[in-house]
Amino acid sequence: MTTTVTPPDAPPPGAPVKESKRPRLPKAARAGGQLHGGPIAYAILIVFTIVSLFPLVWTAIAASRDNQRLAQTPPPFWFGSGLFDKLEIAWKDANLGEAFFNTTIVAGTSALTIVFLSTIAGFAFAKLRFRGRGALMLIVIGTMMVPPQLSVIPLYMMVAKLDWTDQLQAVIFPSLVSAFGVFFMRQYLIQALPDEIIEAARVDGASSWRVVWHVVFPAARPAMAVLGMLTFVQTWNDFMWPFLVLTQMGNPTVQVAVAGLGRGYTPDQSLIMAGALLGTLPLLLVFAIFGKQIVGGIMQGAVKG
Amino acid sequence: MATRHDTAAPPAEGGAAPGRPPADPVSLEKERRRRDRLSRRWQRDIRWSPYAFVSPFFLLFVAFGLFPLIYTGWASLHQVELTAPTDMNWVGLRNYTRIFDDEFFWNAAKNTLTIGIISTVPQLLMAMGIAHLLNYKLRASTFFRVAMLAPYATSIAAASLVFVLLFGRDYGMINWALDMVGINPVDWQNDKWYSQIAVSTIIIWRWTGYNTLIYLAAMQAIPQDLYESAALDGANRWQQFIHVTLPALRPTILFTCVVSTIGASQVFGEPLLFDANQGTSGGAEHQFQTLGLYLYEQGWVAHHLGRASAIAWTMFLFLIVIGIVNYVISRRLRASS
Numbered sequence: 001m002t003t004t005v006t007p008p009d010a011p012p013p014g015a016p017v018k019e020s021k022r023p024r025l026p027k028a029a030r031a032g033g034q035l036h037g038g039p040i041a042y043a044i045l046i047v048f049t050i051v052s053l054f055p056l057v058w059t060a061i062a063a064s065r066d067n068q069r070l071a072q073t074p075p076p077f078w079f080g081s082g083l084f085d086k087l088e089i090a091w092k093d094a095n096l097g098e099a100f101f102n103t104t105i106v107a108g109t110s111a112l113t114i115v116f117l118s119t120i121a122g123f124a125f126a127k128l129r130f131r132g133r134g135a136l137m138l139i140v141i142g143t144m145m146v147p148p149q150l151s152v153i154p155l156y157m158m159v160a161k162l163d164w165t166d167q168l169q170a171v172i173f174p175s176l177v178s179a180f181g182v183f184f185m186r187q188y189l190i191q192a193l194p195d196e197i198i199e200a201a202r203v204d205g206a207s208s209w210r211v212v213w214h215v216v217f218p219a220a221r222p223a224m225a226v227l228g229m230l231t232f233v234q235t236w237n238d239f240m241w242p243f244l245v246l247t248q249m250g251n252p253t254v255q256v257a258v259a260g261l262g263r264g265y266t267p268d269q270s271l272i273m274a275g276a277l278l279g280t281l282p283l284l285l286v287f288a289i290f291g292k293q294i295v296g297g298i299m300q301g302a303v304k305g
Numbered sequence: 306m307a308t309r310h311d312t313a314a315p316p317a318e319g320g321a322a323p324g325r326p327p328a329d330p331v332s333l334e335k336e337r338r339r340r341d342r343l344s345r346r347w348q349r350d351i352r353w354s355p356y357a358f359v360s361p362f363f364l365l366f367v368a369f370g371l372f373p374l375i376y377t378g379w380a381s382l383h384q385v386e387l388t389a390p391t392d393m394n395w396v397g398l399r400n401y402t403r404i405f406d407d408e409f410f411w412n413a414a415k416n417t418l419t420i421g422i423i424s425t426v427p428q429l430l431m432a433m434g435i436a437h438l439l440n441y442k443l444r445a446s447t448f449f450r451v452a453m454l455a456p457y458a459t460s461i462a463a464a465s466l467v468f469v470l471l472f473g474r475d476y477g478m479i480n481w482a483l484d485m486v487g488i489n490p491v492d493w494q495n496d497k498w499y500s501q502i503a504v505s506t507i508i509i510w511r512w513t514g515y516n517t518l519i520y521l522a523a524m525q526a527i528p529q530d531l532y533e534s535a536a537l538d539g540a541n542r543w544q545q546f547i548h549v550t551l552p553a554l555r556p557t558i559l560f561t562c563v564v565s566t567i568g569a570s571q572v573f574g575e576p577l578l579f580d581a582n583q584g585t586s587g588g589a590e591h592q593f594q595t596l597g598l599y600l601y602e603q604g605w606v607a608h609h610l611g612r613a614s615a616i617a618w619t620m621f622l623f624l625i626v627i628g629i630v631n632y633v634i635s636r637r638l639r640a641s642s
Binding site: 036037041042044045048049051052053055056058059062070071072073074075117118120121123124125128129130133136140143146147148149150151152153154155156157158160161173174176177179182207208209212233236237239240243244254255256258259261262263269272273275276277279280283284286287291292294295298299300 | 350351352354355356357358359361362363365366369370371372373374376377380390391431434435438439441442443447448449450451452453454455456457458459460461462463464466467468469470471475476477478481484510514515518519521522525567570571573574578583597600601604605610613614617618620621624
């Protein structure tokens with residue numbers, strides 16, 4: 001505030017008034033602005049944080065205890081000694097090694113494809129003029145409203161006809177389209193990619209594909225990373241469609257395998273918890289590392305949405 | 306690469322390219338034709354590349370989005386069995402009349418509605434409150450945001466299985482905690498209302514943080530001067546929230562309502578896994594069977610794909626009605642403000 005060169009009450013005519021140049025208001029008048037949170041705010045937030053995290057922590061606690069202990073009151077609040085044994089058994093029983101491999105392939109393929117296709121389509125919708133643009137964009141937004149249950153049955157028939165039942169491509173192909181992804185990239189590129197840069201590249205004689213490769217992709221990289229992570233999380237956690245097409249359990253994804261642990265005839269509770277923990281752990285790690293970016297990405301998508 | 310840049314210069318600028326040696330008529334003519342060719346290629350590129358960029362999405366979308374949508378409608382007018390999905394017998398609207406006569410369909414529809422309400426309303430209210438708190442200047446605000454979003458990273462399967470244990474009747478932690486404060490244990494799985502509350506809790510737990518972030522983002526986009534002028538007019542914090550924050554959030558609230566409604570109409574994994582008997586009926590007395598689960602039961606357990614398609618389309622029509630109601634309400638709201 002001390003470095004203001006021009007007097008704040010005399011902006012040059014026509015210049016946009018910057019926030020920092022506004023005269024400071026008396027403290028009472030700023031009361032509605034960025035207030036510091038008081039102890040009550042912290043207390044409530046801490047309670048909600050505990051509620052958020054507790055079931056996750058308790059999954060690990062339950063996985064570390066044997067079933068006799070789980071069938072007692074009070075329930076266990078701290079770790080027992082059996083965690084790693086249980087994780088190992090769950091890993092083998094649910095064939096989680098293969099399931100992890102499958103799910104990584106499915107989630108990875110769909111994340112990469114969706115990011116690529118959404119970026120080029122989002123670029124076209126954001127920056128290129130073409131006939132039918134408005135109508136096509138409306139279709140994209142409209143499809144975000146269609147419940148997936150509607151497509152489940154014919155998709156199942158298609159998969160059955162192609163003899164893909166119980167094979168991974170049955171899960172991969174329907175997850176390659178994301179209307180949300182197109183919408184998200186379009187919103188990002190409208191703002192993040194100045195028209196002048198595209199024009200400059202055009203004047204230099206770049207073809208459209210060169211523009212995409214050398215201008216759009218570098219500019220969109222942060223949004224591509226966020227969309228990739230969101231898509232990965234979503235595909236990794238998808239339950240209904242894999243559950244329907246991978247019926248024979250020979251080739252499951254992680255979620256189907258974990259749910260399978262809970263649907264035996266004599267369910268072993270702590271084993272189920274160990275499986276649930278293993279199925280969630282990779283994503284929790286991703287969250288621990290990239291949490292800030294993911295949060296930023298969701299908020300970014302939300303503001304402009 | 307640099308040379309290609311040069312030769313591919315757009316014709317609009319081409320005439321002024323400096324440093325080109327003057328040439329005899331033959332090569333001038335060649336040059337002119339070369340430029341025409343480039344110009345045509347340039348025009349083609351400008352004209353068609355947008356379609357090239359959007360077409361992969363739309364091709365996949367038509368195959369895996371639009372076609373299934375229409376085909377489901379077509380299949381709902383036929384008798385189709387899971388065992389022979391290609392044998393279709395035209396039955397007109399019989400699938401619809403049959404499910405409308407089916408008490409389990411109405412039961413599932415009612416359950417979907419009640420579970421939808423008791424999961425969506427508290428979820429959005431809490432999200433709004435937490436977002437308001439997170440909008441303050443806070444220490445460790447990133448930590449709070451990430452922690453609140455952690456359930457979003459958890460799958461339906463993992464979350465449902467954990468909550469089944471937490472909601473256990475005899476040894477579950479929630480009944481134990483209720484007992485500590487002197488409330489009798491609750492049969493979370495067999496009582497109609499309590500089981501629906503339990504299923505809703507799983508949904509609330511997973512999605513509150515996500516909605517919180519969406520509200521928070523919208524709150525941070527509200528210009529500070531609105532609050533300042535409200536404060537100058539003597540509005541206290543609560544009045545500022547009511548008269549500044551809420552109106553500014555109206556589009557976002559509407560958006561989250563629509564998205565949550567769609568989500569609530571599709572609830573499937575939670576009631577499926579919450580069932581102690583591991584059936585598809587949503588509890589021994591169908592007490593928490595949702596439409597999604599009923600669709601699965603009709604299609605994949607009873608093998609009636611035609612009837613399941615009719616259920617899917619009915620759900621779609623419900624959503625369209627809700628969408629229209631939403632639209633009308635939002636227009637009324639806008640008109641009145």
